[in-house]
Each structure stands twice: as C-alpha cells, then as structure tokens.
Amino acid sequence: MKSLRPSFIAKSTLLLATFFAIDKALALARQMIIGRVFGLSAELDAFNAANNLPDMLFALISGGALAMAFIPVLSEHLTRHGRP
Template structure:
C-alpha cells in the first residue's frame, strides 16, 4: 500500500515537472517568435495588417466558443465519463466536436464574406492600403476559427482523460512552426526581391542600350 502511494506521488511529481518544463519552453519560444517578427517587420504596414488579421479570428473564438467549451463541455464530459463510462462519453464528445466544427465553419464562411466590414470595425484608423492587405490576410486566417474549435475540443477531451502532455506541447509546436516559417518565408521573399531587382536592372540596361543604338 505504501509503495503504491509512493509510486503515485512520484508519478505526479514527474508530470508536474514535465508540465512546468514544457510551459517554460513554450514561453521562451513565444518570446523568440515575437522578437523575430519585430526584427523582420517592425511597425510596418504589413505588421499592422498581420496583427489585426490574426487577432480577429482569435477574438471571435474566445468570445463565442472558448468559455462554452471550458465551462460547459468539460464538466459534462467528466460527469458522463464517471456515470456512463468511456463508450458513452466518446459518443457525447463526438457529437460535440461535430457541432463545434459545423458552427465554426459557418462562422468562418460568414466572416470571409464580410471581411472588409470586420476590418473596418476593428481598425477604423487604417489607410486604404493597410485595409486591403488586412482583408486579404484575414480571409486567409479565418479558417483558423474552425481549426481552433476542433483543436480546443480535442484538447478538452484529452484533459478529461487526464492526458496533459500533448495539450501542453501544442504551444511548443505552434511557436516552433511559426519561427521556422518566419525564417523560410523571409529568405524566399528576399530571394524574390533580389531577382526582381536583377530583372529590373536588366530591363533598364536594355532600354539604355536601345536608346544608344538609336
């Protein structure tokens, strides 16, 4: 009996230590991500457009779905798991995930249609170029409402089954992927910009040559 309690205590401490380690790594990567984004884009028009376009889907999800999932879905799923077993809880979780998926997908489509009005509502002080870019980026990012809804629901299911490792590691993967893409796309756009300058230089050189011949 004493050995079982000792093993459970040791397992709990290991889980807490793992969670703390993952959270610290995620916070460090988040700081690096913000620093790289600031170095590359600073306070430019592109940075403002990206900030607004990424904030809007998160705001809609937090207001409409995050509290519902946290306050309603998790307690009901835990109660269903305790009283009716895993099979019934899986059935309930499946129905809820499908429901959230349909609702968030419809919301994403509606927001895509009215993206211009939404940007004007969130950022009324933007100039025309920034608004146009913000609308384009927003339409690209709006499907993340659907993806976040599914992910948030699945994370809640894992937590109900006392599986905390994968949910904690999501932030690490998320920040790591963004950092990687910032480096990759920065290099790609730098190469495109360099090629564009070369082609422009060649075009001007040809024009100068033709004018000299004439």
C-alpha cells in the first residue's frame, strides 16, 4: 500500500473537521428555526414524531454503520484497481 504524506493527511483531516462543524452549525440553525416556528406545543411534538424515522434513516446512511462498512470496501477497491 502506498504511504500518504503527512500534509495530505492533515489537509484531509482539516477538511473533514470543517464539514462536521458546518453540519453541527446547520443542525443548530434548523433546531432554532423549528423552535421559533412551533414553540412548545402539540404541533412541535407531532412534527418531531413525523420526522423521527426520516432523520434516523438519514443518520444511518450518511454517517452511521453503512458509511463505516462502505469506507473500507471502497478503500480496498481503490487499492486493487486504482482510482477511476
């Protein structure tokens, strides 16, 4: 396996950290907007109940077990066959 330069690893790490920070900031903004629109009410409870399943599926696909299983497989494929 080809070794990676430390500068490449540092840049990749910084890029991932930046994307995670943006994700958390957008999630906070989303919660603030939802709180402002619904307040503390039965409508907010209904909204949260309706969005529970799609949010869970999105978390599973985007950053959960599926991503953890996909990354090693993709890495092995790229190692064997090279980059497209």
